[in-house]
Amino acid sequence: MSSVSVIVVTWNGLALLRDCLAALSAQTLPHELIVVDNGSRDGSVAWLRAHAPQARVIALPTNHGFAGGNNVGLRVATGEYLVLINNDAVPAPDFLERLVAPMAENAHLGATAGVLTFAQRPQVIASAGMRVSRDGVHRDCMAGQPLTALPQQPREIFGASGGAVCYRRAALEDAGLFDERFFAYLEDADLAWRLQLLGWRCMLAPDARARHVYSATGGQGSPFKQRLLARNRWRVILRCVPAPLLRACWPAMVRYDLLALGYALLTRQPAMIAGRLEVLRELPNLLGQRRRIQARRQVAAEDLARWLAPAVTVREMLAEQRRLRVLLQAA
Numbered sequence: 001m002s003s004v005s006v007i008v009v010t011w012n013g014l015a016l017l018r019d020c021l022a023a024l025s026a027q028t029l030p031h032e033l034i035v036v037d038n039g040s041r042d043g044s045v046a047w048l049r050a051h052a053p054q055a056r057v058i059a060l061p062t063n064h065g066f067a068g069g070n071n072v073g074l075r076v077a078t079g080e081y082l083v084l085i086n087n088d089a090v091p092a093p094d095f096l097e098r099l100v101a102p103m104a105e106n107a108h109l110g111a112t113a114g115v116l117t118f119a120q121r122p123q124v125i126a127s128a129g130m131r132v133s134r135d136g137v138h139r140d141c142m143a144g145q146p147l148t149a150l151p152q153q154p155r156e157i158f159g160a161s162g163g164a165v166c167y168r169r170a171a172l173e174d175a176g177l178f179d180e181r182f183f184a185y186l187e188d189a190d191l192a193w194r195l196q197l198l199g200w201r202c203m204l205a206p207d208a209r210a211r212h213v214y215s216a217t218g219g220q221g222s223p224f225k226q227r228l229l230a231r232n233r234w235r236v237i238l239r240c241v242p243a244p245l246l247r248a249c250w251p252a253m254v255r256y257d258l259l260a261l262g263y264a265l266l267t268r269q270p271a272m273i274a275g276r277l278e279v280l281r282e283l284p285n286l287l288g289q290r291r292r293i294q295a296r297r298q299v300a301a302e303d304l305a306r307w308l309a310p311a312v313t314v315r316e317m318l319a320e321q322r323r324l325r326v327l328l329q330a331a
Contacts, residue, residue: 004031004100004166005079009069010087011038014047016213019090021052023210029096031083032056034073038063065183066162074167074177082172086163089116091210098208099166102154110171110200111192113160114208115150118327122211123147129204130159130192134249135256135311136237138189141204144323150206157204158307159192164210171200179235185225186232193240196304197297214328223271230260230275238279238286239293244301245308252311259314 006024010017017035024033033055037045039062048057058072070084081100085091091114099114113129125147127140141157142149160166162178165188175194178187192202237246237253257276264272279286312320 003079004029004081004083004096005034005073005077006031006083006085006096007034007036007070007073007077008085008087009036009038009066009073010040010044011063011069012040012042012044013087014040014042014044016088017044017048020085020087021055023090023093023095024085025054026093027091027096028094029100031096032077032079034058034077036060036069036073038065038069064180067178067182067184067187068180070162071177071180074172080169082167082169084162084165084167085114085210086212088119088213089163089210090119090212091164091208095164095208095210099164099205102203102205103166103168106201106203108199108201109203110168110175110195110198111160111202112154112166112205112208113157113202114164114166114205114210115147116161116164116210116212117147119211119213121327124327125150126212126214127161127163128206129157129202130161130189131309132158132189132307133252133309133311135252136233136241136249137256137312138186138192138233138236139312139320143320144327147209151204152206154203154205157202158196159189159202162188162191163212164208166205168200171195174198175200179239182232182235183228185228186236190232190236190240193236194293196307197240197242197293197299199298223269226269227271227275227278230272231278232275234276234279235282235286238283239290242294242297242301242304245305248305249308256311 035055036058039060045059099112102112103109116127118124118126125142125145128142131141132138
């Protein structure tokens, strides 16, 4: 089998990193390990140099975010298959073997997605890849469902979560790496779109599993996360969604944002508004980026439309949030 590189980015995550690296050292598939430290102040670098001799440690002076930190690792990795896994994930011993296996069988695969489960509820799925709906929202596939709901065999999906993914080197050379201006959140959705636009497919590897501490770095519901999600949502839409799909989905996208803005005002969460205002200031630059991305598109818009699920209703959104709160409280 061709070589595999694993990249782990950490930021003040020493308490989580120990379990992640221990699980990686027990993998059945040999691999190159690269750990990128995003300017931690918790002793992570010293610990890595003392206790993780198998890792190539890259210590950055400042926090480059998920996107920038992973790009540093991707640029120095030597493998044909490039695996990203969150520092708050603990992969099963055969995780890498299962994640990489579909790549060897299909040269058109640009990415494979692993399955993340809730750390304290390992029989419940946190993410089985990424889906996108007509309102422009990217969600975790099968979140909240039991592991028994997973398919028996790999199946094609829209895209992979950056927390547990294998990219083919040739696909990234074609589509490019993460856009570091995203910093964190939805940079994986942006890359998933760019891969789809160029004809690279993504497959869920249902037996590649890792336990995951949900939002351990950014903090679920934190203003930091809310602002970046609000901003980056429209960056993805404006950069990546082809014009025919934009025209068809524009009402659903605007409706979602009007509801989100109303919710932000009622609950006094200004970060959700601030993120959207940032996009307005960036609009000229985003339109230029859009022209460059869309000029390279190889796949017809009608073929990409198959990935657009119906927009989620308000009732469904509230139910999703309640289920997540219950799961996190149980954890």
